[in-house]
Amino acid sequence: MWRTVGLRVLDAVPTMWLVLTLVFVTMRMLPGDPAIAVLGEKATIEQLNQFRERIGLNLPLWLQYLHFLRDSVTLNFGTSFVANFTVAQLVALNLPYTIELTIAATLIGTAISVPIGVAAAVRRGEAIDSASRIFSLLGYAVPDFFLAAILLVAFSLDLGWFPINGGGEGFVDKLWHLALPALALGLIKAAFISRLTRSSLLEVLGFDYVRTARAKGAAETRVIYRHALRNALLPVVTGLGLSILSTLSGSVAVELIFGRPGVGSMLIGAIEARDYPVIQAGVVVFALFVVVVNLAMDIVYTIVDPRIGAS
Amino acid sequence: MASDVAVPIANRGWDRAEQSVLWLLWGIIRRQPFTLACLVVLIAIVLVAIFAGQIAPYDPVAQSILSVNQLPSAKHWLGTDQLGRDVLSRIIFGARASLVLGVSAPVLAALIGTFLGLVGGYFGGWPDRAIGRVIDLLLAFPALLLGIIVAAALSSGFWSMLTVLIIAFAPRFARIARASTLALRQAPFVEAAIAAGLGHGVILHRHILPNIIGPIVVVLTLWIATAIRLEATLSFLGLGTRPPQPSWGNIIRDGLNAMFGSPWPIIGAGLAITVTVLAMNMVGDAVRDVLDPDTRE
Numbered sequence: 001m002w003r004t005v006g007l008r009v010l011d012a013v014p015t016m017w018l019v020l021t022l023v024f025v026t027m028r029m030l031p032g033d034p035a036i037a038v039l040g041e042k043a044t045i046e047q048l049n050q051f052r053e054r055i056g057l058n059l060p061l062w063l064q065y066l067h068f069l070r071d072s073v074t075l076n077f078g079t080s081f082v083a084n085f086t087v088a089q090l091v092a093l094n095l096p097y098t099i100e101l102t103i104a105a106t107l108i109g110t111a112i113s114v115p116i117g118v119a120a121a122v123r124r125g126e127a128i129d130s131a132s133r134i135f136s137l138l139g140y141a142v143p144d145f146f147l148a149a150i151l152l153v154a155f156s157l158d159l160g161w162f163p164i165n166g167g168g169e170g171f172v173d174k175l176w177h178l179a180l181p182a183l184a185l186g187l188i189k190a191a192f193i194s195r196l197t198r199s200s201l202l203e204v205l206g207f208d209y210v211r212t213a214r215a216k217g218a219a220e221t222r223v224i225y226r227h228a229l230r231n232a233l234l235p236v237v238t239g240l241g242l243s244i245l246s247t248l249s250g251s252v253a254v255e256l257i258f259g260r261p262g263v264g265s266m267l268i269g270a271i272e273a274r275d276y277p278v279i280q281a282g283v284v285v286f287a288l289f290v291v292v293v294n295l296a297m298d299i300v301y302t303i304v305d306p307r308i309g310a311s
Numbered sequence: 312m313a314s315d316v317a318v319p320i321a322n323r324g325w326d327r328a329e330q331s332v333l334w335l336l337w338g339i340i341r342r343q344p345f346t347l348a349c350l351v352v353l354i355a356i357v358l359v360a361i362f363a364g365q366i367a368p369y370d371p372v373a374q375s376i377l378s379v380n381q382l383p384s385a386k387h388w389l390g391t392d393q394l395g396r397d398v399l400s401r402i403i404f405g406a407r408a409s410l411v412l413g414v415s416a417p418v419l420a421a422l423i424g425t426f427l428g429l430v431g432g433y434f435g436g437w438p439d440r441a442i443g444r445v446i447d448l449l450l451a452f453p454a455l456l457l458g459i460i461v462a463a464a465l466s467s468g469f470w471s472m473l474t475v476l477i478i479a480f481a482p483r484f485a486r487i488a489r490a491s492t493l494a495l496r497q498a499p500f501v502e503a504a505i506a507a508g509l510g511h512g513v514i515l516h517r518h519i520l521p522n523i524i525g526p527i528v529v530v531l532t533l534w535i536a537t538a539i540r541l542e543a544t545l546s547f548l549g550l551g552t553r554p555p556q557p558s559w560g561n562i563i564r565d566g567l568n569a570m571f572g573s574p575w576p577i578i579g580a581g582l583a584i585t586v587t588v589l590a591m592n593m594v595g596d597a598v599r600d601v602l603d604p605d606t607r608e
Contacts, residue, residue, distance in 0.1 A: 018448055026461055141589035143540055145547050146581035149567055153574050249455035253547055257567060268548055271463050283460050294451050 004302050012295045017069075019287045024068050027280060028061070055276060068280075077281040082273045087281045090266060095285070097167050098251055098262040101185070104178050105247050106240065108186030109193055114236070116190070117197025122224060124202065132194055139191020145253035148184035152257055155180060165259025181254045188250065189243050196239040200232040207231075241297040248289055338601035346597045349590035356587055360406035369397035371404040372555045380572035389579045392562075393569035398576045401557035402583050408469075408546070408558035409587065413539035416473055420480030421531050425523075427481070428488025429515055433496060443489070446482040454479035454537065455544055462550035472551050476538055487530060491523040525602045532598045536591035543584045559584045 035048045035057060043051075052058045055078070056067055071077055077087035085093075120132035156162045168177035204210065205228050213227045214220075252264030259265075267282030269275075340347050359366055368388075375395035383390045389398040431439035449457065458475040465471035495501055495518075504514050545551035546560025554561055559580040566576030 015448065018444070022448075023460070026465075027463075137589060137592070138585070140592055141536075141585045143543055143547075143581070143584050143588075145544060146563060146577070146584060149563060149577050150581065152567075153577065245456065246453045249453045249459065252455075252459060253544060256548065267459065267463065272549060279463050283463055286456055286460060290452050290456065 001302060005299050008295060008298045008302065012291055015294075016288070016291050019291060020069060020072050020284070021065075023280075023283055023287060024065055027283070028064065072284050075281075077284075078277045080270075080275055080278050082270075082275045082278075087277045090278060091263070091281055091285060094261050094263050094266045097260055098248070098255070098264060100174070100178060101181055101251050101254070101260070101262065102244060102247050104182035105185035105189060105251075106244060108182050109189030109243070109247075110240065112186065113190035113193035114197050116194040117236075118201060118224070118229065120194065120198045121201035121205065129198075132198065136191040136195045139188055142188070144184055144188045144250040145257060147187060148181065148254045148257045151180045151184050167261045177258075177260070181251075181258045181260060184254055185247050185250050189247055192243060193236060193239055197232070197236050200235045201228060204228045204232040237300065238297065241293065241300065244293050245290060248286070248293075335598065335601055338597070343597075346593050349593040352586065352590045353594060356406055356590070357410060359403055360410045363404045363407055367397075367400035367403040369400040371396065371400045371557045373397075380569055382573050383575055390573045390575045392565050392576050393572055398562070398573075398579055401562050401576075402559065402579050405557040405559045405562055405580065405583065406587075408552045408556065409539050409542055409584075412469065412472055412476065412542045413535050413591075416476035416538045417480055417531050417534040419473070420477045420534070421484045421527055423477065424481035424484025424486075425488040425520075425527055428485035428490075429492050429519065429523075431485070432489035432492030433511070433515060433519065439489075442485065446485050446489075449478065449482040450486065452479070454541055458541055458545055459548070459550065462545060462548075467545075467550050468553050472542060472545055475545070476541060479541075480534055480538070483534065484527060484530060487526050488523055491526060492519055495519050495522055529595075529599045529602050532595035533592070536588045536595060539591065540584065540588050 035051045036043065039047055039051055049058070056064055059067070075088055075091070077091075079086050080090055083090065116132050116135065120129040123129055152164070156164045162180050163177050166177055168174040201224075205224075210223060210228050213223045218227070251262060252268060254260075255262040255265040256268055263282055263285055266278065267286070270278035270282060340350070373396060375391070377395065378387070378391050379395045380393055381387055381391040381395075387397050387399065389402065392398055392401070427442055431442045452460075454476070457479045458472075461475045461478060462471055465474065501514060501518055504518050509517075542551055542558065543560035543563075546558040547564050549561075549564065552558035552561055554565075562576050562580035566572075566574070566580070569576075
């Protein structure tokens with residue numbers, strides 16, 4: 001098994017290289033001069049040249065590419081144009097907030113969706129099944145940023161139950177600031193996971209060993225929770241893993257709405273301020289997330305189901 | 312995902328396109344009344360987008376200092392925003408941004424992706440492996456994340472969003488087209504066509520394409536809803552439709568910026584997105600059930 005895990009990790013290296021290369025190509029080869037984009041049309045030639053020298057745009061393209069790879073691997077992206085921080089400091093400052101939000105949303109999403117999915121599968125065709133179907137149809141259709149905006153307007157502005165913006169300080173205050181953003185992302189996630197739980201459980205309930213368990217007289221709750229649900233959870237775990245990435249992309253808008261610090265709001269702020277080094281870092285951090293989450297999911301499969309070998 | 316691949320034993324194809332469209336519509340309508348209602352809603356939204364100029368009570372970009380942040384009234388059904396623009400008119404015109412991108416991006420992505428998948432799956436070899444590797448990589452990214460990354464490099468606006476969505480969607484079509492083509496290459500009628508000495512172009516066009524078009528159309532209808540949601544999200548993030556041009560996404564952004572103003576821009580535009588995406592999803596599910604009965608729940 002460890003050999004398989006090692007091979008997966010090794011396989012992520014060329015993937016990351018390909019991702020970084022694509023990022024470099026999109027950021028450097030596309031039309032538009034970053035120097036003019038940052039300094040504006042009115043900048044003098046001298047200013048433009050100074051700027052190009054500062055971020056290494058005067059170098060030959062292959063050298064820029066090598067520097068980009070080096071900077072990405074060492075996570076050294078220079079200094080922000082706007083804030084008086086190195087980019088690494090900015091990322092270190094913002095990253096924990098995004099991770100907190102993603103974890104909290106995943107927990108809330110799971111806590112809501114698995115019971116709904118189980119209830120819908122067990123009482124298939126009854127009212128609760130229809131209700132769960134309506135819940136997920138709505139969850140697929142409501143954009144996360146709209147839900148977040150509604151929660152903000154209703155519970156923070158009108159009722160004043162929750163703070164309007166910021167990330168909070170100290171554990172309790174942080175949780176208080178986290179509640180609404182995580183709820184918005186968690187509800188959207190729950191729409192997807194509850195459907196997955198339902199169909200996965202329904203499939204398992206049709207298997208022979210479930211019939212055997214019933215035949216030998218096991219209580220219905222024991223059949224569902226001990227025999228069926230355990231086996232039905234593998235696709236659910238997979239779905240949760242995949243949904244981490246969509247929660248991550250959803251967190252960009254949600255961070256913006258709640259004025260939370262985070263990688264997403266850092267990136268959007270940098271795009272608005274044309275803070276080139278920060279944009280580059282934000283993009284690389286998100287790309288890293290994708291590769292790492294996929295790698296982690298691969299490893300989880302290998303551990304959960306040893307039949308899946310490295311191919 | 313095994314049902315993405317359909318392997319007919321004989322070349323059935325879609326003989327008469329006209330007949331197929333009518334058959335598809337009938338399949339949707341008789342299925343269930345709610346889906347029919349969704350279809351009607353969708354047609355209404357398309358009509359609203361086309362005739363926005365005639366329907367909207369005001370110019371969507373006309374500002375008025377005298378009437379800012381108004382609550383709904385007989386004059387302005389959904390009130391006005393912080394620049395005194397009529398919210399209802401902006402939402403009506405916003406349908407254009409949504410639908411134009413929501414339809415054009417998946418259609419172009421389907422054309423490009425299907426072509427790549429057909430060629431890759433049929434000819435194999437290193438181009439197929441190269442395409443496959445890039446497809447796998449792009450599929451690992453959620454469409455929105457890819458959109459944010461690419462939009463960070465490009466400027467905002469319609470063309471950059473179109474590029475983003477094509478890059479995000481085309482691999483999905485390519486994968487399905489490739490898998491179906493691979494399976495079809497072994498089908499007896501394709502082998503017969505090769506044995507009969509037909510050219511590759513003719514085989515691809517006449518024998519393989521008609522048989523993979525079903526799954527492609529299914530995926531196309533399902534991705535239109537996603538494209539509409541992505542357009543709204545990117546515009547909300549300031550990476551999409553450029554103000555002052557209205558889009559459902561940037562109407563919500565403006566509404567949030569004037570938080571202590573009226574909540575109606577947020578509610579109105581948000582409901583417009585929700586209803587459109589919901590209706591599109593339902594119709595997409597119906598199309599899938601008709602074209603691809605194996606996947607029915």
